[in-house]
Amino acid sequence: MTSMPPVRSRLQRWLGAVSALSIFISACMLVVLVAVFGWLVFGRYVLNVTPTWVEQLALLLVVYITYLGAAAGVFEKNHLGVTAFRDALPAPLRRLAMLIADTLIAGFGLVMLVSSIELFEFGWSTDLPMLNIPESFRTLPAAICGGLMFLFAGARVLAISLDLLKGRPASQELD
Amino acid sequence: MGLAILLGLFGLCVLLGIPVAFCMGIAAAAAFFYEGFPLLIAFQRINAGISVFSLLAIPFFIFAGELMLHGGIAARLVRFASTLVGSMRGGLASVNIFSSMLFGGISGSAIADISALGSLLVPVMKEKGYRGDYAVNVTVTSSIAGIVIPPSHNMIIYAIAAGGGISISNLFLAGVVPGIMMCGLLAVVAYVLALKHGYPSEAFPGFSAVLVAAAAALPGLVTAIIIVGGVLSGVFTVTESGAFGALYALGLTVLVYRSLSWKGFVRAVVTSVRTTAMVMILIGCASAFAYLLALYRVPDLLTDVLVTLSDNPYVILFLLNVILLLLGMIMDMAALILICTPIFLPIAENIGMDPIHFGIMLLMNLGLGLCTPPVGTCLFVGCAVGKIPVEEALKSIWPFYLAMFAALMLVTYVPAISLTLPALFG
Numbered sequence: 001m002t003s004m005p006p007v008r009s010r011l012q013r014w015l016g017a018v019s020a021l022s023i024f025i026s027a028c029m030l031v032v033l034v035a036v037f038g039w040l041v042f043g044r045y046v047l048n049v050t051p052t053w054v055e056q057l058a059l060l061l062v063v064y065i066t067y068l069g070a071a072a073g074v075f076e077k078n079h080l081g082v083t084a085f086r087d088a089l090p091a092p093l094r095r096l097a098m099l100i101a102d103t104l105i106a107g108f109g110l111v112m113l114v115s116s117i118e119l120f121e122f123g124w125s126t127d128l129p130m131l132n133i134p135e136s137f138r139t140l141p142a143a144i145c146g147g148l149m150f151l152f153a154g155a156r157v158l159a160i161s162l163d164l165l166k167g168r169p170a171s172q173e174l175d
Numbered sequence: 176m177g178l179a180i181l182l183g184l185f186g187l188c189v190l191l192g193i194p195v196a197f198c199m200g201i202a203a204a205a206a207f208f209y210e211g212f213p214l215l216i217a218f219q220r221i222n223a224g225i226s227v228f229s230l231l232a233i234p235f236f237i238f239a240g241e242l243m244l245h246g247g248i249a250a251r252l253v254r255f256a257s258t259l260v261g262s263m264r265g266g267l268a269s270v271n272i273f274s275s276m277l278f279g280g281i282s283g284s285a286i287a288d289i290s291a292l293g294s295l296l297v298p299v300m301k302e303k304g305y306r307g308d309y310a311v312n313v314t315v316t317s318s319i320a321g322i323v324i325p326p327s328h329n330m331i332i333y334a335i336a337a338g339g340g341i342s343i344s345n346l347f348l349a350g351v352v353p354g355i356m357m358c359g360l361l362a363v364v365a366y367v368l369a370l371k372h373g374y375p376s377e378a379f380p381g382f383s384a385v386l387v388a389a390a391a392a393l394p395g396l397v398t399a400i401i402i403v404g405g406v407l408s409g410v411f412t413v414t415e416s417g418a419f420g421a422l423y424a425l426g427l428t429v430l431v432y433r434s435l436s437w438k439g440f441v442r443a444v445v446t447s448v449r450t451t452a453m454v455m456i457l458i459g460c461a462s463a464f465a466y467l468l469a470l471y472r473v474p475d476l477l478t479d480v481l482v483t484l485s486d487n488p489y490v491i492l493f494l495l496n497v498i499l500l501l502l503g504m505i506m507d508m509a510a511l512i513l514i515c516t517p518i519f520l521p522i523a524e525n526i527g528m529d530p531i532h533f534g535i536m537l538l539m540n541l542g543l544g545l546c547t548p549p550v551g552t553c554l555f556v557g558c559a560v561g562k563i564p565v566e567e568a569l570k571s572i573w574p575f576y577l578a579m580f581a582a583l584m585l586v587t588y589v590p591a592i593s594l595t596l597p598a599l600f601g
Contacts, residue, residue: 037418069452079194
């Protein structure tokens with residue numbers, strides 16, 4: 001294991017900040033979700049008036065929490081996965097497996113980005129019920145997630161490829 | 176060929192160590208592409224899989240569990256359990272199991288259970304002369320009860336994976352007896368081992384101390400009563416009860432116990448966001464994956480294979496258990512619920528099994544998998560909390576595995592264990 005070159009270290013910090021921002025926005029949305037649902041329960045059982053917009057807003061918030069959190073999870077590597085087989089490989093093969101894995105994740109992110117932009121365009125003329133905002137706002141987080149996944153996994157692909165090309169041992173961010 | 180692409184690519188991605196959610200997403204996108212469907216349909220299915228109203232309960236349950244973990248509810252439950260069962264031989268093991276039953280029942284998360292109770296009880300057990308592996312094994316195996324004792328967000332995932340036609344309140348009721356039975360069998364094993372090793376018992380503190388501890392723990396236990404009671408009585412929907420439970424836990428830990436710091440609150444929110452995102456993206460990707468499994472008629476194909484092996488329902492049930500246990504050893508719970516339910520539930524229904532009964536059997540199988548290597552999240556967290564190597568825990572975990580396996584077999588072959596309460600109160 002070697003220390004990271006300065007450019008890569010800066011990139012790592014920048015990507016870390018993007019990931020932390022995603023988590024921060026998701027965390028705020030979770031607090032809002034709990035608050036609006038509290039309002040729904042209060043309205044329905046105490047005031048006898050059901051705020052019908054809450055359910056639609058809650059569904060929208062959950063989509064944002066999911067996609068932003070999932071994108072940050074790619075950077076933080078905290079998604080559920082089975083790494084036992086990969087970890088059992090000898091070091092050079094393990095790096096190759098990580099390279100392929102990150103390439104596939106980056107590719108999936110890119111396809112998600114492109115497809116979600118298409119869905120975003122399709123949804124612009126349709127409004128979300130009760131909220132009166134375009135349906136596209138529901139697909140926007142998927143596009144952001146795809147873009148971030150491409151960025152986070154793509155950066156790792158670049159780092160591993162450079163290490164392999166220059167014959168360097170694995171950098172810190174890969175272990 | 177499409178099915179080969181779907182399953183082959185999924186298997187390859189799993190072997191490469193790609194997160195299971197993306198394994199399903201990548202395999203589904205490739206199969207959609209092969210079939211000539213526009214790729215955006217795959218992502219539309221993922222979006223649709225996430226935007227389900229009853230799934231909103233999941234972030235609330237997770238958040239409530241995290242608030243309890245960081246808000247001092249666990250410590251009060253342990254004190255209550257200690258006054259109640261601590262005077263038995265190997266009393267702290269019984270306290271550990273009983274606390275798991277209470278805390279797991281409230282939080283619904285095995286990991287939260289281990290983190291909260293393990294960090295409180297394992298050091299004390301070691302201090303009092305209990306072996307580290309014994310303390311860890313008791314903590315790890317008893318935490319699984321939280322998965323079947325209601326409320327449990329895994330039950331909601333199962334209900335969604337089963338197509339949404341299963342009553343969540345019946346699932347909640349169905350998990351009560353199996354969870355208590357599992358804890359009972361674990362307590363027997365822990366007691367026998369305590370006698371063998373000569374572990375001490377705690378002094379009985381007197382009935383007044385029991386009452387004081389019960390009064391302190393009661394507000395925490397009310398969280399579970401609100402969630403489960405609200406759903407069973409029909410007053411709340413699952414989502415509303417989850418939200419109300421989270422708000423109650425927040426109010427309790429901030430205003431009544433005054434034990435939730437700002438730092439603890441932030442940690443609870445951030446951990447909840449991470450867990451929610453992890454679970455929900457799995458559900459979304461599994462939705463696209465399950466669509467294709469249905470398209471390729473995988474459940475029908477597998478049923479044909481199993482029926483050629485045997486037409487005896489008992490043998491098929493045993494085979495299902497073996498497959499689920501093996502899968503549970505290599506993959507985590509939420510992912511397996513989502514993958515296995517659409518495949519195995521039709522087989523179970525084909526041999527006359529109730530979907531509620533199958534759900535409890537599935538959760539217990541996958542729960543056992545959480546305690547087994549190579550992918551035993553609970554085992555690893557427990558060993559980290561207890562500061563012992565996994566190998567050391569594995570040397571002496573077998574009696575506890577046997578107790579859990581016995582509970583699983585009883586639940587599998589005696590449907591009344593899980594179906595009596597739903598029949599009476601559902």
